[in-house]
Amino acid sequence: MELIPRDEKFYELFERQAANIGEAARKLVELFDHFDDHGVEKRVTEIKFIEHMGDQLTHELMMKLNRTFITPFDREDIHSLSSALDDVLDLIDAVAGRMVMYKVTAVTPGAGRLARVIVHGAEILVQAVAELRKPEKVLEYCEQLAHLEEEADRIKGECIARLFENSNDPIEVIKWKEIYEVLEATTDKCADVANVLEAVVLKAA
Amino acid sequence: MELIPRDEKFYELFERQAANIGEAARKLVELFDHFDDHGVEKRVTEIKFIEHMGDQLTHELMMKLNRTFITPFDREDIHSLSSALDDVLDLIDAVAGRMVMYKVTAVTPGAGRLARVIVHGAEILVQAVAELRKPEKVLEYCEQLAHLEEEADRIKGECIARLFENSNDPIEVIKWKEIYEVLEATTDKCADVANVLEAVVLKAA
């Protein structure tokens, strides 16, 4: 039980969670861009490895939270922020895993567009977490994340509509509908992170 | 930061959220009842517009919550209530959006029945929120919402069983299974609102 909190440790753990998301998101774009290579299995394994590191970070943060008496901000918000960051990473890994599980042979342009939105979201997350003590900047980043979520939702809608129009193979529809949905859900989770960050900086204002 | 809360503002925002749900639910029934008309696109757009207004109301409420020091009831319950009301509206919009995205050409009777359960749920929500300070009435409304959820679950089960029995087109099965599920999930979210309301009035008792 630490009576005098080392605030910095919490911030450092959040920053490492965000950095992990950034790395996984970039690997996902690489995976999609070089899908014909022999690199698929390698990149999927690397993303899975990053996701495991993320689990360890989240666990470390939760253990620390449960043992710390005075926290840098609301206990519940620390828990929500760490969980929300972990959810983003889990979904990136879930997309990568499906590429192998579904034996996907070629990536659609729509999936590539969604992966780029995720990289963009991850970059904003990294900055927002790094500047958690600068309220006006955080609020601006949160607005950007909300816009990215809307953009991803629109792209997903177009992709799924096109899928139903063009595909005669129901099995392909099942696989790709889910891949688009998990890609879009990743940006939903980024927006969930934004909601927690917004609450944190507004309460501190 | 308001040290003396203007309670009324929170109640007013909840009432506007509930009224929005009522309006969207009635538009959904209209959409389903007049599906052969040229009115489909118009009604889907109107529901999307109501959903955007709902997002603004939720955002306004959250900003107010984060800046208010003393709240009319538990801070966390205010947050949960507003989110749960927003979730109901989001799902009504999600159903409407799928009618266009999936290029649905005719609405099934089961979907019409589920939409009517949603309108019924929305009417109860409006009353429950308006009478938030009359505990015994709220508890009665919450019980009604729990029954509506069970009814919707039963109707959804029948619809999906029938879909699997009668349809030879897997693409149709994929589309309609999801539409029934989102319709039913809307009543789940109404029951989530009821759970928050129940907690609020019991704590205040």
Added chain:
Amino acid sequence: MELIPRDEKFYELFERQAANIGEAARKLVELFDHFDDHGVEKRVTEIKFIEHMGDQLTHELMMKLNRTFITPFDREDIHSLSSALDDVLDLIDAVAGRMVMYKVTAVTPGAGRLARVIVHGAEILVQAVAELRKPEKVLEYCEQLAHLEEEADRIKGECIARLFENSNDPIEVIKWKEIYEVLEATTDKCADVANVLEAVVLKAA
């Protein structure tokens, strides 16, 4: 309003929730093992009955929570624990219900393996809840539940990959993909229970 809490009542209700999960999980394995019998409808109905009892226990616990002033541990954790236990039971019932709704005629070996993982998880839950006041044991059980979730995720992945490889019938793919997902989600919910238990014992340490 009880000013002096009867702690024991909360613990008793959690134990009854866990016992219910154990019973439902064993019925699910029986259902899968004797699927050709005339016993399917009987067992599905029995599981539905257990799920209804679970709803009543959860409701009783929530009512008690809302009326109790001093609780044996964090109010919020009591709420989360009871909800998480209820979610486990709901998903066992959801799997059983789909066997009838989808007119499943034979159970796959993979589903049987997943059901056994659920029974194992339920047995650990029963012990963890019974020994809630012995922190070191609870933490060990939580680790076991995390491992079971990973195992279930791996089995589900294999089952779905095999389903896509071997099945030419998209309708079968839709049905079984969902059954595997709900089975795996049940172990996710067991891990959610573990997360709450971990927080409870660490805070009390």
